[in-house]
Amino acid sequence: METFENRGNKATKAGFGEGLLMAGTRDPRVVAIGADITTSVGVNLFAEKFPDRFISLGIAEQNCAGFAAGLALSGKIPLFSTYGVFASLRAADQIRVSICYNNLHVIIGGAHAGVSVGPDGATHQALEDIAVMRVMPNMTVLSPCDASQTRILTLQAFERSGGPVYIRFGREPMADFTPEDLPTTIGRAQLLIDGKDITIIATGHMTWEALQAAYSLEKRGIHARVLNIHTIKPIDEEAIIRAAIETRLIITVEEHQVTGGLGSAVAEVVSRGFPVPVHMIGMADRFGESGSPAELMKKFGLDSKSIESAVLRMTDKKK
Amino acid sequence: MVSQPLSDPLQLKEIADDIRISVIRSLAEAGSGHLGGSLDLADIFATLYFSILRHDPENPAWPDRDRLVLSIGHVAPVLYATLAHVGYFPKEELMTLRKLGSRLQGHPGRDLGLPGIELSAGSLGQGLSVAAGMALAARMDGKTHKIYCVLGDGELQEGSVWEAAMAAAHHSLDNLVAVVDRNGVQIDGQTEKVLRLEPLHKKWESFGWSVLECNGHNHSDLLNIFRSASVLRGKPVVIIANTVMGKGVPSIEGDYRWHGKVPTKEQAVEFVKELVDRKIGG
Numbered sequence: 001m002e003t004f005e006n007r008g009n010k011a012t013k014a015g016f017g018e019g020l021l022m023a024g025t026r027d028p029r030v031v032a033i034g035a036d037i038t039t040s041v042g043v044n045l046f047a048e049k050f051p052d053r054f055i056s057l058g059i060a061e062q063n064c065a066g067f068a069a070g071l072a073l074s075g076k077i078p079l080f081s082t083y084g085v086f087a088s089l090r091a092a093d094q095i096r097v098s099i100c101y102n103n104l105h106v107i108i109g110g111a112h113a114g115v116s117v118g119p120d121g122a123t124h125q126a127l128e129d130i131a132v133m134r135v136m137p138n139m140t141v142l143s144p145c146d147a148s149q150t151r152i153l154t155l156q157a158f159e160r161s162g163g164p165v166y167i168r169f170g171r172e173p174m175a176d177f178t179p180e181d182l183p184t185t186i187g188r189a190q191l192l193i194d195g196k197d198i199t200i201i202a203t204g205h206m207t208w209e210a211l212q213a214a215y216s217l218e219k220r221g222i223h224a225r226v227l228n229i230h231t232i233k234p235i236d237e238e239a240i241i242r243a244a245i246e247t248r249l250i251i252t253v254e255e256h257q258v259t260g261g262l263g264s265a266v267a268e269v270v271s272r273g274f275p276v277p278v279h280m281i282g283m284a285d286r287f288g289e290s291g292s293p294a295e296l297m298k299k300f301g302l303d304s305k306s307i308e309s310a311v312l313r314m315t316d317k318k319k
Numbered sequence: 320m321v322s323q324p325l326s327d328p329l330q331l332k333e334i335a336d337d338i339r340i341s342v343i344r345s346l347a348e349a350g351s352g353h354l355g356g357s358l359d360l361a362d363i364f365a366t367l368y369f370s371i372l373r374h375d376p377e378n379p380a381w382p383d384r385d386r387l388v389l390s391i392g393h394v395a396p397v398l399y400a401t402l403a404h405v406g407y408f409p410k411e412e413l414m415t416l417r418k419l420g421s422r423l424q425g426h427p428g429r430d431l432g433l434p435g436i437e438l439s440a441g442s443l444g445q446g447l448s449v450a451a452g453m454a455l456a457a458r459m460d461g462k463t464h465k466i467y468c469v470l471g472d473g474e475l476q477e478g479s480v481w482e483a484a485m486a487a488a489h490h491s492l493d494n495l496v497a498v499v500d501r502n503g504v505q506i507d508g509q510t511e512k513v514l515r516l517e518p519l520h521k522k523w524e525s526f527g528w529s530v531l532e533c534n535g536h537n538h539s540d541l542l543n544i545f546r547s548a549s550v551l552r553g554k555p556v557v558i559i560a561n562t563v564m565g566k567g568v569p570s571i572e573g574d575y576r577w578h579g580k581v582p583t584k585e586q587a588v589e590f591v592k593e594l595v596d597r598k599i600g601g
Contacts, residue, residue, distance in 0.1 A: 031459075055455060055490070063448045063482035070452020073438065075382075075460070078452075094479070097442045098449055102429055 001193055001218060004211055010176040012169035012205075013111055015147030017042035019154025020079060020109075024050050030158055031071055033057050033064050033080040041081040041111040042169070061086045065094035065108075072104035077158055081109030084126025084168050088133055095164070100136045105162040107154075108133075113143070113168040114255025115288040115296040116205055122287035126168065131260025133166040134233045140186065141232040142167040143254075143262070145207035147176045149230060152184045160186065168204065170255075172293040175208040187231050189239035195225035198311055199243035199250050203229045203262045206253040206281075209297075212304035213311065222315055235265050241273040249314050251279045253307055255297075258282035279314055281307060325369045328538035334404065335365035335538070336598055339567045340591050341400035341413050347587035349396075349417040352425065355564040355577040356471060357397040359502050359535070363560055364401040366541040367467060371549075376406035379434040385464050386437050386453055390446020391471035391500070392426035393579070399423050399433075407435040444477025446470065447497060451487040454495040454555075465549060468497045473505030476514050481526065487555040488527025495555040496548045497528075500535065502564040504575035523557045535560030568593050 024030040024046050031053045032046050038056075047054040055071075057064050064080040071078040081087070087110045088095075099106050110133075113126045133141045140163060144150040150169050157165040182190060192207070193214050202210035207228045214224040225247055227239060244250060250270060252263040263280030270278055283300060297303050325331060338361045346352045368374070372385040389398050396416060403410045408422075415421035422433035426441025440446050450468035457464055474480060487495055499519075507513045516522075523530045529551045533544040541560075548556040564578065565571040568590045582590055 052459075057486050058489075060479075060482035060486065062444075062479040063451075063486050066445050066448025066479070066483065067452035067455075067486065069438075070388075070449040070454075071456045072452075073449065074453045074456030076456050093442050094445055094448070097440065098438070098445050101439045 003215070004177040004179070004192065006175040006177050008176060009173035010147035011171055011173045012144060012147050012150040013042040013171055015144070015150030016109060016154050016167065016169045017045045019151040021045045021049060022151070022155050023158035024053065027077065027158065029075060029077045031055060031076045031078050033068055033078060035059060035061060035064050035080065035082040037082060041083070041109055043081050061091040062094050065091035066098045068106045069098035069102060069104050072106050073102070077105055077107070079107040079109060081111060083112040083124055084110030084129040085112070085124060088126065088129035088166070092132060096136055099164050100138045103138045103163055106164050107157050108164065108166045110166060110168040111171065113170045113204060115283070115300055115302065116170050116172045116174070116255060116293040118172065118293040118296060119290045121290040125288040127257050127283050127288065128260070129166070129168055130232055130254070130256050130262065134265065138163055139233065140165045142186065142230060143203040143232055144169065144230045145202070145204060145228050146174065146178050149178045149184060153186065153230060156186050170205055174205050177208060184230070187234050187236060189236035190228040190230065191225070191239065192228055193224065193226040195223035196247055197223045197249070198315055199225040199227055199247045200253060200307060200311065201227045201229055201240065201243070201250060201262065201266055202253040203232065204255050206255055206302060209302070209304045210253055210307055213307035216304065216308055217311055222311065224311060229262060232262055232265055235269060237269045237273065240266055240269045244270050244274040244276045248276050250276060251281065251307065251310055251314060253281045255302055256282050258284055277314065279310055281310060324371070326542065328542065331365050331369060331538040334369055335361040336567065336594060338365055338397065338400045338404055339594055341403065341410065342396045343582060343587050343590050345396055345400065345413040345416040346581040347584050348414045350581060352396060352417060352581050353393040353579050354581050355571070355575070356391065356394040356500060356502065358568060359562040359564050359566040360394055360397045360469070360500055361567065362536045362538060362541060363469070363498060363500070364397050366538060366545065368401050368405045370542060371545045372467070373464065376435070379407065383462060383464050386466045388438050388446045388450040388453070388466065388468045389427060389440060390468055391443065391474055392441030395423070395425065395427050398427065402435040408433065443471070443474040444479040447480050447483035447487070450495060451483050451492055454487070454492040455490055457494055458492070464494070466495050468495070470497055470499050472499055472501045472503065472510050472516060473513070475499065475516055484523070484526045484528065491553055492555045493552050497555065497557040499557060499559045500562055501559050502562045504564050504578060506578050508575055519559060527554060529554045529556045530559065531556065532559045532561065535562035536566055569597065
């Protein structure tokens with residue numbers, strides 16, 4: 001089976017900042033809006049290099065979203081980035097009407113995704129953003145698994161032909177492991193490990209945990225398939241249905257509420273295409289809390305051990 | 320080609336009344352919608368589209384056109400009627416307002432391809448942010464066109480309007496002109512009873528805007544004020560246009576109950592008659 005090496009921990013936020021900088025270097029239409037927390041959401045590199053294309057709008061997310069729509073209507077490709085909780089909820093109506101209904105090419109960065117934000121606690125841990133963003137018509141929702149992938153997808157978000165894109169990323173340095181030559185395209189799932197007993201469908205930071213679980217399960221003779229879903233919407237239905245047909249069991253893993261996120265998106269596809277049991281790992285309809293990222297991931301069952309035990313329970317039933 | 324601006328206030332008044340007649344008829348045909356505000360904005364819209372805006376109905380996507388962002392989407396009928404009268408699309412289409420498949424959605428929707436619509440909007444409090452973004456983009460690109468944004472007074476109760484007001488002043492967007500339709504009423508009654516807006520002039524001033532005030536039904540006043548607004552530099556400009564809801568139809572003027580109501584077909588005939596009678600009477 002293929003093994004993935006961690007080249008060293010790196011925050012997905014850093015990958016986002018690099019992707020934004022590359023996009024800005026390649027295309028003068030790219031502009032970035034600052035909502036006060038510029039460095040904290042990965043926009044500082046761009047702001048330093050292109051001060052004339054950086055627009056400071058302060059702590060006013062609703063205005064940031066509407067302003068971005070105005071920029072997009074005038075030929076710019078704007079980004080506004082803030083913590084995912086505020087991007088998706090504080091500005092939700094502006095995103096729905098001014099951005100999505102007008103179907104504008106605006107990139108929305110959602111930082112501090114998941115409980116791995118750590119000590120800031122529940123108010124700042126984005127756990128509902130995927131659910132909110134994926135119900136918006138016209139919206140594309142990205143949730144890359146490591147810093148390298150975040151860089152690639154950020155660039156693709158700017159270079160596509162149009163339409164709004166939400167991309168979520170985290171703060172904590174995490175494994176950076178996706179190989180340079182791994183084909184990465186918005187809308188396509190990535191088959192990281194092939195297997196026939198069960199499919200672990202993961203997104204964001206949880207993909208690395210899913211891989212660790214799969215290695216460990218392999219030693220027990222369970223061949224788990226690992227599918228990385230970096231595009232929650234439009235979701236790769238074909239890859240999911242193929243997994244359902246070929247492995248008959250699915251487990252989803254995400255740093256997000258189990259309601260409305262990746263698990264729901266997968267269940268929607270499976271129930272239409274090829275119904276099989278889907279077990280969902282994520283936040284179980286509750287808020288996060290303060291603690292170190294590692295402590296929180298463990299407490300809420302968002303680690304390889306929890307994935308492994310869930311797989312064992314499911315495959316037992318299968319026999 | 321770019322339409323030739325009119326400068327005769329009497330001619331503008333004629334046009335505004337024609338727009339009002341279209342508004343009444345299209346709303347009666349639609350069976351739902353917002354009559355009051357659509358009527359009171361007719362003078363402002365006639366002045367903007369026939370005198371002030373640099374635009375070209377035959378080339379709605381002209382990059383250097385002035386933009387009008389309608390933040391209060393519910394007065395779409397006055398925007399539609401004005402666009403039809405100024406030549407963006409045939410007037411007959413006004414009678415499809417709010418019908419299935421129509422390009423004239425209840426609140427403006429760009430996706431159906433009606434020419435002249437700059438923004439799909441209708442959720443209050445969003446337009447000024449979009450207009451400010453357009454104004455900054457124009458400045459970045461060294462363009463000289465202006466952005467006009469029409470707001471309702473009740474709409475100013477939305478906090479997001481003031482976020483946008485702060486941003487526009489901070490960035491000194493003097494190519495942005497906001498027009499507040501100060502008719503003093505909203506669905507629940509008088510604005511000052513629902514949630515006080517006064518002192519409105521001082522509020523905008525303290526947010527860093529140049530504030531102008533005018534009679535929103537006097538065409539010479541409107542022409543002068545828009546001309547002054549376009550030469551003021553250094554700050555965004557807001558025009559508080561004092562208006563009377565339902566203006567033009569004496570029997571409903573100032574009555575807040577006509578905010579979100581439409582005439583029956585019989586009433587529409589009556590209202591048009593009132594309007595024409597008053598026109599003749601001067």
